[in-house]
Structures are given as structure tokens and as C-alpha cells.
Amino acid sequence: MRSLKALAVAGAAAALVVGAAPIAQAHNVLVSSDPAKGASIAAAPAQVRLVFNEPVDNGPNEISVTGPDGSSRWDTGPTTVSGATVSVGLRNLGPAGVYTVNYHIVSEDGHPVSDAFAFTLTTAGTGTPTTPAAATPTVAAATTATTDGTVPVWVWIIAAAVLLISGLLVARRVSR
Known part of the structure; x- marks a missing residue:
């Protein structure tokens, strides 16, 4: 007993x-993108579009695209949010090579999510970049600041x- x-x-x-x-609490996860992660494309799309598993907050969200040299910026205009889709315009891309998409979004629950992926442009375009990528927040810096204090x-x-x-x-x- x-x-x-x-x-x-x-x-x-x-x-x-x-x-x-x-x-x-689950945080946003990237479920698809255009261009797709690891894709090889012959021509640049007009925009980079990211689709997440949950709606994204209208907070400080940013998508940046850097070129094969690692320092030139190819995104243009503001990053826009529509539900679970986040997008940014793209300039006409320039040299053939690997382009990196960095993103920093805020989940609806307020948790920041950052990551990056690459795609390859197989045929050189005629575009020219904008500002140097030094102004782009790095994924590593954004990731270290995402502690939400939960156990x-x-x-x-x-x-x-x-x-x-x-x-x-x-x-x-x-x-x-």
C-alpha cells in the first residue's frame, strides 16, 4: 500500500x-521559394518569393540577394508581406554564377527567423547591382539575436x- x-x-x-x-511554439519554416533553393535558372525572375508555413508579421522583414562576388546587391525595392508570402523585386541579374538569398522575417508570434539559400544563374544577364552587400544584415548576426528566453x-x-x-x-x- x-x-x-x-x-x-x-x-x-x-x-x-x-x-x-x-x-x-512552432516558428515559421520556409516551405517553398521562387527561385527554388539550389535551382539552376537561365533567366532571372522579376522577384524572389518566399512562402512560409504560417503567416508572417508585418514587422521588420528583409530579403536581400547577393551576387557571385559576394558583395553586390541584386534586390530592389521594399520587401513585401502578404500572409505567409514574403517577396522582394529583383534587378536584371548580371554575371552567371551562384546568387545568395538572405532573409530575416518575424513570425506572427514575434520570433525572428533568419536563413539563407542559393540558386545558380547559368546564363549571364545584362543587369548591374545596386549597393554593396556590406549593408546587408548577415544571417549569422541575425540568428544569434533570436533567443526568446524559453527553456x-x-x-x-x-x-x-x-x-x-x-x-x-x-x-x-x-x-x-
Whole structure:
């Protein structure tokens, strides 16, 4: 009877720890883009379009496109948001090579999301870039500033497991 009581207490404590864990909030994830990640294209599209799994906040969102030299900017105009789609205009692209799309968006829950991907222009265009990429926020800098202060789920799982095992050990010791 005592072991059953100890087991019930341990189970209740574990349930309390797991129940007190914050609900995991999913943040926006890129589900598609035009041009697509890793694509090889012969002609530049008029814009870069990113589609996320959830609506994007109208906060400070930015898409930038750098050329094969890593310093020239090929995006033009403001970054626009329409629901889960974020886009920016593109100049006529210039030299053939790898172009990098950097993006920094704000999820509807306020969490910033940053990443980058590349596509390859296979046929040189006639365009010229705008400003140097030095003005572009880097993905690494944006990513380091995205801590939202929540405790990772794995910490709660380990705490619950430790509590459960401790309760079982106490119950076993009491029953002897």
C-alpha cells in the first residue's frame, strides 16, 4: 500500500513538471521559394518569393540577394508581406554564377527567423547591382539575436524522467 502511495506521489510530481512545461511554439519554416533553393535558372525572375508555413508579421522583414562576388546587391525595392508570402523585386541579374538569398522575417508570434539559400544563374544577364552587400544584415548576426528566453523541451523531458525515476526508487525502497 505504501509503495502504491509513493508511486502515485511520484506520478503526480512528474505530471506537474511536464504540465508546467511551456507549450512548444512552432516558428515559421520556409516551405517553398521562387527561385527554388539550389535551382539552376537561365533567366532571372522579376522577384524572389518566399512562402512560409504560417503567416508572417508585418514587422521588420528583409530579403536581400547577393551576387557571385559576394558583395553586390541584386534586390530592389521594399520587401513585401502578404500572409505567409514574403517577396522582394529583383534587378536584371548580371554575371552567371551562384546568387545568395538572405532573409530575416518575424513570425506572427514575434520570433525572428533568419536563413539563407542559393540558386545558380547559368546564363549571364545584362543587369548591374545596386549597393554593396556590406549593408546587408548577415544571417549569422541575425540568428544569434533570436533567443526568446524559453527553456528547451528536452530540459523538461529530462527533468520529468529524473523525477519519475526518483519516485520509482523511493517507492521501491519504501516497499521493502
